[in-house]
Amino acid sequence: MKILIVLTSHDTLGDTGKKTGFWLEELAAPYYAFIDAGAELILASPAGGQPPLDPKSNEPDAQTKTTKRFEADEVAMQALTNTQKLSAVSIDDFDAVFYPGGHGPLWDLAEDQNSISLIERTLQANKPVALVCHAPGVLRDVKDAEGRSIVEGKSVTGFSNSEEDGVALTDIVPFLVEDMLKEKAGQYSKAEDWQVYVQEDGLLITGQNPASSAATAEALLKLLK
DSSP, X not given: OEEEEEOOOOOBOTTSSOBOXXXXXXXXXXXXXXXXXXXXXXXXXXXXXXXXXXXXXXXXGGOOHHHHHHHTOHHHHXXXXXXXXXXXXXXXXXXXXXXXXXXXXXXXXXXXXHHHHHHHHHHHTTOOEEEETTGGGGGTTOBOTTSSBTTTTOEEOXXXXXXXXXXXXXXXXXSOHHHHHHHTTOEEOOOSTTSOOEEEETTEEEEOSGGGHHHHHHHHHHHHO
């Protein structure tokens, strides 16, 4: 079982002068769900190399046992430092793809042609794709074989408008994940803010927020088994 994890390379939070990137818990929790299940993992990002970490995701109130485990794990940190270039990976080499969130993906992966093509090819190859929190935003321009939005008519979730309001970034992000999924005719649903919530529709798995990271990964593993 080989899983590709795709991370953002974008590190700037709009025009705020603040930094963003991937959210640590959304990488760490799935990473160990997969590793502990015996999976082989490859990490990739548009630019390759070290992807930017959202500094807020490593503040004391955001740290978990899993994030601490990750940061103390030399193998994990080495993999993170040396992500492969997304343009160099092929879905033929993997059984599934997982996208952690953080705000970064809304700027780069949502528009990245390699990412869009990767998701399209993965689903066409009858392999699952899982995305958590802001990462469902990268589905914006992904289409099915008939040219329709990949989320059209599908049960999906992702970071909610009320959660975005809660972190005071509604007017900063390039688009709101909830609004986009609805505009693309996705059957969007959500739980209360910050609660665990996952939607699965065929080969597409989406999780609402950081708390949903492990559950989204477990849903992907269940599908693979």
